[in-house]
Amino acid sequence: MANYRVLVSDPISEQGLAALLEAPEVDVDIRTDLTPGGLLEVIGGYDALLVRSQTQVTVEVLQAGVNLRAIGRAGVGVDNIDVLAATRQGVIVINAPDGNTISTCEHTFAMLLAMARKIPQAHGKLKGGAWDRKSFVGVELNSKTLGILGFGRIGSEVAKRAMAFNMRVLAFDPFLTRERAEKMGVVMASVDEIVEAADFITVHTPLIKETKHLLSHDQFARMKPGVRLLNCARGGIIDEAALVEALQSGKVAGAALDVFESEPATLENPLLSFDNVVVAPHLGASTEEAQINVAIDVGRELLQLLRDRPFKNAVNLPSLSDEAMRTIAPYLDLAEKAGRLAAALAEGPVQKIEMTFAGKLADKQTDPLSRSILKGLLGYHHGEEVNYVNAPFLAEQHRIQLTETKTTRHDLYADLLQVTVQTSQGDVTIAGTLIADLGPRIVQINDFKVDLAPEGTLLMTEHLDQPGMIGKVGTLLGRADINIAAMQVARRSQGGMALMILAVDKSLDEETFEAIQYVSGIQRVREVAV
């Protein structure tokens, strides 16, 4: 009997999905014929949805997907997925960013050469029976300037190939450094400089607010007459209406388009009627290799996620390298438990959460740890609905102020994570560390120093430091047949306030809990399952 149900609603390589299809705990339904309405009807029964770029994963789909844990995208672009709505709902969005890089780069180059040498036009004419050699005089790439907007995975691969064709490459990307540009042999330039100098311009950015109509009327006005443009990234990065005008005026000598503002593109799109525009129906990733690669990647990641194991390509979670993941993973459980303990001990609505990472932890990527703390803390009150994805969002929604501090020094421990919860009724502080051979330990509760494995059911009392307290509580537990597995006591000063923490083998019944509350000298009792 499978534990998880996965719906595949776009054509994704079954060869690539083999691991997912063969996983005993996963049932995969491949239904590429679903209408948007049909998807809404069935999605409630699935734990995960796998798509390419066709299926529109709207807020309505997410809301109907009451059991959804993940949306997997077999490819790069997630503009068909409402990622914000997914984040709010705590649904993880994973993609497969590496698998189709080379195919899309090669496709861009194929489109570049096809446009420069008018191959599709000549091909069509000859297949129509006409041997026409004079209409198809092209241009060389040799010594020409190629402007690349977006120098990520695909843009930088395109640059390598362009240099092999002896092109001069100008590149713009907000994250491109001079060192990397020099190392790659490209010239770092602004969008304006590229637009003014390039003979060919190709875009390789995602389609986001900042890149929508990155090339529009203003940029066309500044381009060299006879410039040629390519878009194998996303429709809308080049303003189609502006491109139509520039083609009509002759300013732009040619364009090669794999993607369109509205897909599928139909004959209603005027760009399809220009002889000097080479088009393809979004084929960048359509190779046997890319489709197998992206399916392998997304299938493997989804399986990891469903099995509660580390995965890396989440779009709405910070991305971690394998190395960063390995170093941070042992602390995740501790962080969540520290958050849970803090929530259990805090009284009144949480106003502020201060998270501190000290010692060796300060050099690490701590975002996953703060998410784990928040998951434990908010999950204590809100249960299963809180996860790593939506925990920061829920904190913001509850107007909880979050602070994160890193300090490389700590006197007692090699590394320490600490959470302080501030409510109108005071602060609660929990600190923990990892100790070799012992694993995660809670080492501080408020201003008490303790040493405690955060496991199982913990009973905590705050009481006056006076003789007989341990005995009285022990007797009450014994009477209720509750075994004590471990015990810790700490005090501020002799005769002052003290803390007792008992790891018990089962949860207390109401009567025993109340009896402990009424023991003279006991101020507070808390039971927490960590």
Ligand SMILES: NC(=O)c1ccc[n+]([C@@H]2O[C@H](COP(=O)([O-])OP(=O)(O)OC[C@H]3O[C@@H](n4cnc5c(N)ncnc54)[C@H](O)[C@@H]3O)[C@@H](O)[C@H]2O)c1
């Ligand atoms: N046609 C296809 O079938 C196909 C296939 C794969 C990818 N794509 C698309 O290609 C694009 C690039 O994919 P990738 O894998 O190289 O992604 P990537 O994330 O590796 O690279 C995108 C780059 O764009 C840069 N960028 C962001 N905003 C920018 C801006 N305002 N100006 C300039 N650069 C900016 C980013 O810094 C990043 O380096 C995406 O839109 C993706 O969806 C299309």
Ligand SMILES: O=C(O)[C@H](O)COP(=O)(O)O
């Ligand atoms: O972003 C991508 O990965 C490409 O646009 C590929 O889209 P596709 O999976 O629909 O071919």
